[in-house]
Amino acid sequence: MAMLEVEKLNAWYGPSHVVHDLTFRIEQGEIVALVGRNGAGKTSTLRAIMGLMPRVEGRVTFDGTDLLPLGAHARFRLGLGYVPEERRIVSGLTVRENLQLGLVAAARTDERAAIDEIAKSFPRLKERLEQQGTTMSGGEQQMLAIARAIISKPKMVLLDEPSEGIMPVLVEEMGVLFRRLRDQGTTLLLVEQNVEWALNLASRAIIIDQGELVHQSSAAALLADKDIQDRYCAV
Amino acid sequence: MDLELILMQLFSGLALGAILVMVALGLTIVFGMLGIVNFAHGALFMVGAYAGLWVAAQTGSFWWALIVAPLAVGVLGMLIERFLIRPLYGRTPDDPLLLTFGLGYVLVEAVRITFGTDGIPFSAPDALQGVVDLGVGYFPIYRLFVMGVVAVILLLLWVALEKTRFGLIVRAGARDPLIMKVLGVDVSRLWLLVFGLGVGLTALGGVLAAPMRNVSPEMGTLVLAEAFVVTVIGGMGSLLGAVVAGLLVGVAVSMTALFAPEMATIVMFGLMALILLVRPQGLFGRPAGA
Numbered sequence: 001m002a003m004l005e006v007e008k009l010n011a012w013y014g015p016s017h018v019v020h021d022l023t024f025r026i027e028q029g030e031i032v033a034l035v036g037r038n039g040a041g042k043t044s045t046l047r048a049i050m051g052l053m054p055r056v057e058g059r060v061t062f063d064g065t066d067l068l069p070l071g072a073h074a075r076f077r078l079g080l081g082y083v084p085e086e087r088r089i090v091s092g093l094t095v096r097e098n099l100q101l102g103l104v105a106a107a108r109t110d111e112r113a114a115i116d117e118i119a120k121s122f123p124r125l126k127e128r129l130e131q132q133g134t135t136m137s138g139g140e141q142q143m144l145a146i147a148r149a150i151i152s153k154p155k156m157v158l159l160d161e162p163s164e165g166i167m168p169v170l171v172e173e174m175g176v177l178f179r180r181l182r183d184q185g186t187t188l189l190l191v192e193q194n195v196e197w198a199l200n201l202a203s204r205a206i207i208i209d210q211g212e213l214v215h216q217s218s219a220a221a222l223l224a225d226k227d228i229q230d231r232y233c234a235v
Numbered sequence: 236m237d238l239e240l241i242l243m244q245l246f247s248g249l250a251l252g253a254i255l256v257m258v259a260l261g262l263t264i265v266f267g268m269l270g271i272v273n274f275a276h277g278a279l280f281m282v283g284a285y286a287g288l289w290v291a292a293q294t295g296s297f298w299w300a301l302i303v304a305p306l307a308v309g310v311l312g313m314l315i316e317r318f319l320i321r322p323l324y325g326r327t328p329d330d331p332l333l334l335t336f337g338l339g340y341v342l343v344e345a346v347r348i349t350f351g352t353d354g355i356p357f358s359a360p361d362a363l364q365g366v367v368d369l370g371v372g373y374f375p376i377y378r379l380f381v382m383g384v385v386a387v388i389l390l391l392l393w394v395a396l397e398k399t400r401f402g403l404i405v406r407a408g409a410r411d412p413l414i415m416k417v418l419g420v421d422v423s424r425l426w427l428l429v430f431g432l433g434v435g436l437t438a439l440g441g442v443l444a445a446p447m448r449n450v451s452p453e454m455g456t457l458v459l460a461e462a463f464v465v466t467v468i469g470g471m472g473s474l475l476g477a478v479v480a481g482l483l484v485g486v487a488v489s490m491t492a493l494f495a496p497e498m499a500t501i502v503m504f505g506l507m508a509l510i511l512l513v514r515p516q517g518l519f520g521r522p523a524g525a
Contacts, residue, residue, distance in 0.1 A: 105419025
C-alpha cells in the first residue's frame with residue numbers, strides 16, 4: 001500500500017483552475033522531489049493534499065485513509081506534517097513554545113523529552129529555546145519550522161521550498177536531516193526550486209507544469225536529463 | 236477639595252473601570268482571535284444582567300446568579316458563533332459586523348418583550364451591603380467586591396493564557412490560525428470556545444454591574460460604546476491593553492465627574508482621540524501589518 005496516493009487531483013483558487021488531473025503515488029520511506037517552474041502549481045498541490053485549498057476534486061489517500069473529506073487538522077492527526085513556504089513561525093512565542101505547538105495535537109505527552117530529542121537534531125535551536133522565534137535568522141526559522149513539523153514524528157512530511165533563501169551551510173545540514181528522516185522511515189514530498197539539490201536527495205522526481213504532471217522518473221534519470229530540466233524547471 | 240474625596244473618587248473610578256475591563260476583555264478577545272467586531276457585545280452584557288436577575292429570583296441567591304448567568308450566556312454565545320457567525324467566516328468583515336449589529340437589536344427587543352421596558356432593581360446580597368472604612372473614607376463594600384472579582388478573573392485568565400497548553404493554542408491561533416490547522420488544531424472548535432469565553436466575560440460584567448445600576452434593556456448601549464473606546468485605547472486585540480485602558484477610562488470618567496460632571500462621558504472620547512493621534516494602534520496594539 002502506498003503512503004500517499006493521488007488520483008486525478010484538481011484544485012481551484014476561486015475561478016482559477018490551478019491543478020489538473022494530477023495522479024502519482026509515493027511509497028513509505030521515499031523522498032520524492034516535486035519540481036517545476038515558478039507558478040507551475042507545486043505549492044497548490046501541497047496545499048490541496050494538506051486540505052488548505054478552497055476547492056479540490058479527485059482522490060487523495062494517505063496510509064489507506066481518504067483525505068479529502070477531512071480538514072487540515074485531521075490530516076495532521078493521521079500523521080501528515082506540513083512545512084509551508086512562508087515558515088509561519090508564530091510571532092510573540094519563543095522557540096520552545098513554537099516547538100510545543102507541534103505537540104499540542106499529537107499523541108506524544110512527554111513534551112520535555114520530545115523537545116530534548118528534537119534539540120539534538122537541531123543544535124542551533126537548542127541554544128535558542130527561550131529566544132523569540134521570529135528574531136532568528138531566516139535559516140534558523142526554517143529549521144524551527146521543520147522541527148515543529150516533525151517533533152510529533154509524523155509518517156510523512158510535505159516540505160514547500162525548504163532551501164529558499166537559506167545559507168548553503170544550512171542547506172547542507174537540512175539535506176543530512178532529510179536523509180536521516182528517510183532512514184528512520186519518514187516519507188518526504190519535497191517541493192523545490194533548487195532542483196539539483198532536491199534530485200540529489202530524492203529517489204524519484206515528479207515535474208509539473210501549468211498544474212499538469214508532465215514527467216515522472218527516478219531522480220537520477222532526471223538529474224542526467226538536462227533537456228527536460230531546461231524545458232520544465234528553468235526559472 | 237480635600238484629598239479624601241479625590242481618593243474616594245479614584246476608587247469609584249477603579250470599580251467602574253473593573254466593569255469596563257470585563258466587557259472590553261470579551262470584545263478584544265473575540266476581535267483578536269476571530270477578527271470579528273461584535274456589535275452585539277453590549278446587548279449580551281445586558282442579557283447577562285437579566286440572566287443574573289432571573290437566576291437570583293429563582294434561587295434566591297446572588298451567588299448562584301454570579302456563577303450560572305455568565306456560564307449560560309457564554310453557552311448562548313457559543314450557539315451564536317456556531318449557527319450565525321461561523322457561516323460568515325471567509326466573507327467580508329462587514330457581514331459579521333452587520334449580523335451582530337442586528338443581533339444586538341433582536342436581543343434588546345426579546346428582553347423588552349420578556350421582562351418589560353422598565354428598569355428593575357437588583358440588590359447586592361446582604362453580606363455585600365454597606366460601606367467599609369478605607370482609612371481615607373468610607374467606600375461601598377460591593378464595589379470593592381467587584382474589583383476583587385475582576386482581579387481574580389484577570390489572574391485566572393493570565394494563568395490560563397500564559398501557563399497552559401490551551402493558552403498557548405489561543406495565543407498562537409490569534410496570530411496564525413493556518414499554522415494551527417496544519418499542526419492538528421481544530422480551529423473552528425477553538426473559535427467556538429473563545430467566542431463563548433468572550434461572551435461569558437461580558438455577561439459576568441453585566442451581573443456584577445447590575446446591583447450598581449438598574450437592570451434595563453438599554454443598559455448595554457452605553458457600555459458597548461465605552462468598551463469600544465477602551466478597546467481602541469488599549470489596542471484592538473490586546474488583553475493587557477483592555478485591562479490598562481479599562482482602568483484608565485474608569486478613573487478618567489470618575490475624576491472628571493468630580494470636577495466637571497457634564498464632561499464625564501465626553502472625556503473618554505477625548506482620551507481616545509488623543510491616543511489615536513499619538514499612537515494609532517492604541518497603547519498596546521500592534522501596528523497594522525506587524
